[in-house]
Amino acid sequence: MTTTTTDIAVERGTDDARQRRLARAISNVRTRTKATDAARVLFFIGSVAVPLGLVLILLGWWGASHTPNLYEQIPYSISGGMLGLGLVFAGGFAYFAYWMTQLVHATRRDTAETRAVLERIEYLLSGGHTAALSPASELVPAQTYVATAKGTLYHRTDCASVVGRKGLKEINAAATTLKPCRICNP
Ligand SMILES: [Zn+2]
Structure with a gap:
């Protein structure tokens, strides 16, 4: 019972x-193609305009x-010199x-790889259970337990056998002599 629930949870988590x-990879591919198109245009403009x-x-x-006349030198220097300078700039x-853009992409790629490695380390360190994989069960801070006035078992507040019941008292699971309910604390 215990192992099967855990196995299912882990399986669902990895799924x-x-x-x-997969979704992240797809969105990466999508933005990357768009970005590389823009980068390619920039590269093309640069490699044509400068020469x-x-x-x-x-x-x-x-x-x-090659002309001694001033009235010819001025248009030459304007069309050639100025326009050329503008294009080079x-x-x-x-x-x-x-x-x-290449720099930004390299940085983003490095960051993604680092994050993937860190996630893998976190996963291995926690023995296969990470907050990222099973957020519902592991991000709940401290579980509150309750018991009925005369009950011998303590329950989670969302347990079917205590929901809606009146006269519940809060239980410190670490200190109580009551036993954990087998339904809500498998
Ligand atoms: Zn219970």
Whole structure:
């Protein structure tokens, strides 16, 4: 009786944990694809804009230095120099943003792995019973026990044999001479 209930609880717990892990993995995959798409766009912008800007600067310089006329040098330096400089800046920033997203992803991945390891350690240390796996039974702080006025057994407050009964007294399970009820304290 005792072992079967525990086994069922543990089994249900691992099932829950497995499903939660699956859901988390799926949501991870979903956000990761979206994020990598954005990162790829940033990388693309960076890798196109920077060389293009440099080429424009060189062309502007080349054009300006190969004409003696000031009225030709000004448009060359504006279209080549300024636009090229702008592109280099924008591309550099995009590449920096891409680098930042990679950094964030690496950190997030490390954190997830660390958390998984810690959860596994916690699970092993507690001998297979963790708060995460069976929250209902293990997160209840101190169980309150009650007994009827003349009863020889003490019960949990939610036990079917005491629910709705009047004249219950609170019992300190550690100190009482009463025996635990076999229905609610298996
Ligand atoms: Zn009981």
